[in-house]
Amino acid sequence: MSRKLPPNSRRSSAGKPLSEQLEERLWSAFLRVMRRLPYALQARLFYGDIIGCSLDWSATWILNLGSGEGRIAHQTNQRSKPHWVNLDLFLPYLRTCRIEVPDADCILADAKHLPIKEKSFDVVMCLELIEHLAKIDGLRLIGEMQRIAREQVIVSTPTRFHEVHIFDNNPLQIHRSGWSPAEFRRLAFKVRGTTGLRHLRGERAGSIFRHPFMKSLNSILTYVTQVFTYFVPDLAWGMVCVKCASPRPAESRTGRRGAALQNSVNSDTPPLAGWN
Numbered sequence: 001m002s003r004k005l006p007p008n009s010r011r012s013s014a015g016k017p018l019s020e021q022l023e024e025r026l027w028s029a030f031l032r033v034m035r036r037l038p039y040a041l042q043a044r045l046f047y048g049d050i051i052g053c054s055l056d057w058s059a060t061w062i063l064n065l066g067s068g069e070g071r072i073a074h075q076t077n078q079r080s081k082p083h084w085v086n087l088d089l090f091l092p093y094l095r096t097c098r099i100e101v102p103d104a105d106c107i108l109a110d111a112k113h114l115p116i117k118e119k120s121f122d123v124v125m126c127l128e129l130i131e132h133l134a135k136i137d138g139l140r141l142i143g144e145m146q147r148i149a150r151e152q153v154i155v156s157t158p159t160r161f162h163e164v165h166i167f168d169n170n171p172l173q174i175h176r177s178g179w180s181p182a183e184f185r186r187l188a189f190k191v192r193g194t195t196g197l198r199h200l201r202g203e204r205a206g207s208i209f210r211h212p213f214m215k216s217l218n219s220i221l222t223y224v225t226q227v228f229t230y231f232v233p234d235l236a237w238g239m240v241c242v243k244c245a246s247p248r249p250a251e252s253r254t255g256r257r258g259a260a261l262q263n264s265v266n267s268d269t270p271p272l273a274g275w276n
Helices: 018-035 047-054 071-076 091-100 135-148 181-186 212-229
Strands: 061-065 083-088 105-108 121-127 149-158 190-197 236-244
Touching: 018 212, 047 149, 047 190, 047 236, 061 071, 061 135, 071 091, 083 091, 091 105, 121 135, 135 149, 181 190, 181 236, 190 212, 212 236
Parallel strands: 061 083, 061 121, 083 105, 121 149
Antiparallel strands: 149 236, 190 236
């Protein structure tokens, strides 16, 4: 004798509605297709991979300005083991960063005032930071990054201005400037687009839809268009900008603490590692 289906038969055993089941199936099918693609193509689709492929993996010391919770350092440390110095002005992020990247140095400091010696790091990066500064401060920061870097400067930022409101109880998250690929090209940066077509994403690169199925479809369209916008960053939601600095061949990378921080930072902004 067959059982009658319960009233909520349109839900899975886990209680998920059909829309969420369909979303999961659609996204899983898309990821299966993605895994079959050559890595050279995959590396142009995902933000973390674009950063990873841009990064000079021979680097020994990397300064990460506006590190946030240290996600990019955590991801890239799976591939190589440079020493990271993560610098941020928001203390809760640095506390998380210490957990995510326990081998890294975490410094509480303002990226607008860097007490760091010239040519003291192999790579200096600021990912999704410069748009939080006024334009004049952002330009000064780029100049400071080029002063500090021995080999490479990496900047990522949204393309044009995107309004962002306070989140994580962090007032520093408000956007104060917008940047174009042309501005970075004039500074001799190589620019690549990220996160697909600009009009497919909303605030903080989130979906413009609320329905779970439409959100998945929106994400898939984002990655499909990313194949194109990687080469045409003017149409992309964001961009990764890379510039090679002139290395000093007579200087050794090993045995440095980045040559890095003048007395770690200043006495009035001590390293987080020394705090209780």
